[in-house]
Amino acid sequence: MLSQSVRHFVYRQFAETGTPPELTDLTTHLNISIEEAQTALVELAENRHLVLNEKSEILMAHPFSAVPLGFSVMGEKTLWWGGCSWDSFALPNLVNQEVVIATTCPNCNCAHAWRVNPDTAPLGDQIAHFLVPTNQMWADVVFTCGNQRIFCNEDCLDEWLVKTNNLKGYVMNLSTLWKLSSNWYEGRLDFNYQRRDPSTAVQYFREVGLSGAFWGL
Numbered sequence: 001m002l003s004q005s006v007r008h009f010v011y012r013q014f015a016e017t018g019t020p021p022e023l024t025d026l027t028t029h030l031n032i033s034i035e036e037a038q039t040a041l042v043e044l045a046e047n048r049h050l051v052l053n054e055k056s057e058i059l060m061a062h063p064f065s066a067v068p069l070g071f072s073v074m075g076e077k078t079l080w081w082g083g084c085s086w087d088s089f090a091l092p093n094l095v096n097q098e099v100v101i102a103t104t105c106p107n108c109n110c111a112h113a114w115r116v117n118p119d120t121a122p123l124g125d126q127i128a129h130f131l132v133p134t135n136q137m138w139a140d141v142v143f144t145c146g147n148q149r150i151f152c153n154e155d156c157l158d159e160w161l162v163k164t165n166n167l168k169g170y171v172m173n174l175s176t177l178w179k180l181s182s183n184w185y186e187g188r189l190d191f192n193y194q195r196r197d198p199s200t201a202v203q204y205f206r207e208v209g210l211s212g213a214f215w216g217l
């Protein structure tokens with residue numbers, strides 16, 4: 001399957017370099033035509049393996065992002081845009097190394113950073129806020145990821161909700177965020193990766209300690 005090879009190449013490239021491949025990288029490395037590469041990218045986007053922008057360029061391959069969404073993730077040799085808080089905290093496991101994750105509080109702009117590794121939950125009393133329930137996240141996935149941020153505390157979140165005229169979404173502490181993120185993207189760098197079906201996803205959310213509001217119940 002050509003789309004499987006393209007998916008695998010995109011993910012490996014993102015993991016190793018922090019950026020997605022250009023179309024010409026795909027044609028050169030996989031020995032395919034521009035049309036074949038474009039068709040494979042569209043098919044992968046339809047199946048939610050990738051997110052493309054209006055020019056059909058790769059915007060996201062969760063948990064990787066080609067654009068800033070509030071987080072940076074610094075590895076030993078690679079710098080990634082971390083996507084949302086969920087995506088950023090997933091990177092240490094996926095790339096199997098300790099990283100430094102940095103962000104700012106959307107309310108007060110205060111800077112926060114954590115060393116995060118695959119084995120232990122990070123310390124910190126900040127909170128993660130997920131504005132959109134996961135069963136609606138693909139309606140506008142860039143908006144959804146852009147609104148899965150970390151705030152200093154409940155006061156900062158409440159002030160931000162009033163300022164932005166938003167209703168409170170799902171709130172979790174950093175330890176739960178880390179648990180949610182840890183194995184969520186497991187296998188995504190492998191050639192034969194299969195996406196979770198919705199019922200397995202809900203089971204995973206329950207196991208890491210999230211309640212129904214997280215996935216829209």
Ligand SMILES: [Zn+2]
Pocket residue numbers: 105106107108109110151152153156
């Ligand atoms: Zn704050």
Ligand SMILES: [Zn+2]
Pocket residue numbers: 062083084085086087144145148
């Ligand atoms: Zn995300």
